[in-house]
Amino acid sequence: MILSRFNQTRSYFSSMIIKPVQCLKDNYSYILLDQKSKQAAAVDPVEPDNVLKALKAYPDYKLSMILTTHHHQDHAGGNSKLLKQFPVTCYGGSDKVDGISHIIKDNETIPFGDLRIKALSTTGHTMDHICYYIEHEQDHAVFTGDCLFSSGCGRFFEGTPVDMWKALSKLLQLPDDTKVYFGHEYTISNLKFAQHVEQDNQDIKDKLKWAQEVGCTTPSSIANEKLTNPFMRVNLPEVAKLITNNESASVTDVLGKLRKMKDNF
Numbered sequence: 001m002i003l004s005r006f007n008q009t010r011s012y013f014s015s016m017i018i019k020p021v022q023c024l025k026d027n028y029s030y031i032l033l034d035q036k037s038k039q040a041a042a043v044d045p046v047e048p049d050n051v052l053k054a055l056k057a058y059p060d061y062k063l064s065m066i067l068t069t070h071h072h073q074d075h076a077g078g079n080s081k082l083l084k085q086f087p088v089t090c091y092g093g094s095d096k097v098d099g100i101s102h103i104i105k106d107n108e109t110i111p112f113g114d115l116r117i118k119a120l121s122t123t124g125h126t127m128d129h130i131c132y133y134i135e136h137e138q139d140h141a142v143f144t145g146d147c148l149f150s151s152g153c154g155r156f157f158e159g160t161p162v163d164m165w166k167a168l169s170k171l172l173q174l175p176d177d178t179k180v181y182f183g184h185e186y187t188i189s190n191l192k193f194a195q196h197v198e199q200d201n202q203d204i205k206d207k208l209k210w211a212q213e214v215g216c217t218t219p220s221s222i223a224n225e226k227l228t229n230p231f232m233r234v235n236l237p238e239v240a241k242l243i244t245n246n247e248s249a250s251v252t253d254v255l256g257k258l259r260k261m262k263d264n265f
Contacts, residue, residue, distance in 0.1 A: 013139040015114055018181060020218050021054045023047040026185045027074055028218055030143060031055055032067070032134065037113030039064045043132070043143050044075040044183060048082040065089045065110070067117070069145025070129040071096035075183060093121065093128030104130060122147040122171070124164030125154035131167075133174065140178040141219070142171065149182045150220040151207065152190030153231040155263065161256035168232055176223035187217040193265045194230050197242060197258070203227040230258060
């Protein structure tokens, strides 16, 4: 087995740099850098001191915005503190977001140097959840917050299985080579559950071995999630049968049951 097939951790693209910043117990914030304009964006900067320390490694870059995936305090709770030092535009999906100055809508784009940042409304975990899709020529990345994790997804705190499937379907439509930058390091526990669900899935077994060796597993990719994430595979008849004993069950019924299984795992 070639472990490098899961090793998607390079942070350099041809047009941008993405730097993970570990925060709290298991959170990830991120720094997004546009290499042409030398602009920087902070994604879910819950511990601003950690983010600014990481940004010091790039002294030529200037912080120009905050991108917030949703209003939960372990993602948005550092916005106000960071804004006191850097009064930049703070994007988010609702006025529940700490420090919000621009409520962004589904499919709205944000100018950011050479990069195109597109907001994707991905309700389910919360009803204001936004994923940020970044693209430039051959480079593709998405910040998924608590919607999509590596081999898992967020709890349905405010939404329904219908909401979450609509969100996950949007992510499934992104290019396979899109790098997935998620909000929490839950990969090992997610894979143990995934292995419980799909006991004969060799990709899940291989990824679990890899994750146990490397520790930090961000980013993943859309292609990899299609292989190893049961929540992204509920539309497959063979997976539906494993979960509901009915390969013809509706996708949302399968997703709802799978989420309950994970919550009790």
